[in-house]
Amino acid sequence: MALFIVNRYFGADPSGPSLEPQGSKENDIIHTLNLKAKRKKKEHASGTGELTNHAPQQQDMENHAMEGIEGLSSSFNDAVSLEDSKGAVGSAERKLQKNKVQKKPRERKKLKKETSETEGFTILGEATAAKRLKVARVLPDWLAHPTVIGEDLEADQLIVEDLLGLHPQLVKRLKSNNIHTFFPVQRVVIPALLASFQSWHYPPRDVCVSAPTGSGKTLAYVLPLVQVLKTRVVQRIQALVVLPVQDLAIQVYKVFVEYTKGTRLRTVVLVGQHLFHQEQKSLVATGPRGDYQSLADIVVTTPGRLVDHIENTPGFTLKHLRFLVIDEADRIMNETKGNWLERLEKDFFVSQDGIPIERRQMLTVASLAAGRRHLRKLLFSATLSQNPEKLEELKLFQPQLFTVLSPKDTMTAIDGESTGIEGSFVGKYTTPKELKEYRLRCEESVKPLVIKYLLLTLGWKSVLCFTNTRRAAHRLCLLLRSLAPDIRVGEFSSALKKEERKGILKLFANGDTDVLVSTDAMARGMDIPDIQYVISYDVPTFLKTYIHRVGRTARAGREGTAVSLVSPSDLMAFQIMMKTAGKESSVEDMYVDEEELQSSEEAYHEALAQLKNALQAERVTEKKRVFPVKKKARQQIGRDKRLKVKAH
């Protein structure tokens, strides 16, 4: 302990003896300097000094010297300045002083390191110059030992009839939707889920699936769920599918509707598409004796809307839930709306009489006893988090991972041993192999002209163009309409109303829009099969966003092209992003004809002037709309307050 204290003291005060083993020599020097300083002061006072021009500065320095030696560094600094200015210090001293003063911080670090090393231990919290060793990444066993899914959508095709255990009715429906073979993720995950549904005596493991964008993850959970629930007797909510945004939830709802055709299963979507009370009516019916009857087997929803219904819909209960699907799981993990998962589990872990029951934390003999509940979680994403702490928040039960591997690194298990699996858990950054990626370097100011060039000169159609903000999307949309009136430009962002967004998506999907300028509201999960080009007008802030953006094209085995417009200020960030994703060599440079851009310069200036007028006109209309909007908001708040009457 004493040693520790002594070391800390010396570390903080560089004048300590441990830092300067030849302390007596230094003291001599300090003493000499003090004497010299005194002498000079005297000389100065008697008017014999040579440095009359520097008198104030010198006086100041001398005063420092006279105050005594507070610490080596400060007095040495002062002394050197003083002596340098006079040229009166002996060369040996000066050399020593220089050694002491120059590169002071670095030297101090070095000294500390030496001290620590000689003492044989490192003082906690003390900076050292030692190069830190990179700690090898180790993963928990289940992340390190995944079931591997193939990357190539066309290799080893499995025709739908050949998938063991799949109900003929579902096979028929697949075929009627023009699906004749299964993609790798479906080939692996569907049979695994179907098999696990058979084992009633053992609580089945939770499942995490990480596969590239457009690889068919939705059907990988829709088909097994429909198959296992279609024989149900009583109608209750048994499957809940949670997605981050409304449009995505509606898309998945449509897939469920398609594959539950011909069964007694009913799917309900809760996303605020309809008024709240309409959604309530579609969920629960009230019997003649006031009892509640569920009208849904499968519910597709977003976290916020789910919490609203748990709290405000009489008779809405999740206590019969068997499956919780979390699609775009990494995004949902960041979703804190109303602490949705906690709220859901509170509703799930209750007895028939509404009394909270203990939830299973670990598998024990007692936990297998009848009466305990098990909520099976199925997680899907193209960029699933590898962060075990994040995953831990979802309280997974003996999870099993299915993932595509990229042949770059070797995985290491938590015990530090190689798993024998060559490749890394790419949860993160895989893109479809049919995707071509380009980087187009240009100034920020010419980006609209570049877009015009790509659309008119190169004739690109079915283009999705991403901006980082709603404002930028709106402005770019208006600008392109003025700049190139022949191009059909659409705008998509959360600033638009639901109905408007629906119409815009429909036009785009039907090929009636050439370029859809969008925020990242479209980046995740949205499935519009014919998108051929994705342009990142603004470089995205996060790599995950980049992966999801470019994944809107090259889906389901189709070809696709993604271009990022990179301005000089974004170049570094973009390079780092590509490096992290291991895409440095696969992203090629694309060039535009500069003369062609220059020829549009005049039209560009005109378009900018028109944009200014259009925005001004919008501002005026906005102001006019302010009062009604406020009134509407007040009415809505009043309605919401009335809704907050929970009946059960």
Ligand SMILES: Nc1ncnc2c1ncn2[C@@H]1O[C@H](COP(=O)(O)OP(=O)(O)OP(=O)(O)O)[C@@H](O)[C@H]1O
């Ligand atoms: N076996 C198949 N054969 C042909 N097309 C398929 C098959 N499975 C799915 N698809 C189609 O592939 C497209 C992409 O599927 P899906 O939306 O499920 O991908 P995803 O993996 O969820 O992508 P994302 O990560 O971007 O959400 C859809 O249009 C779907 O109909």
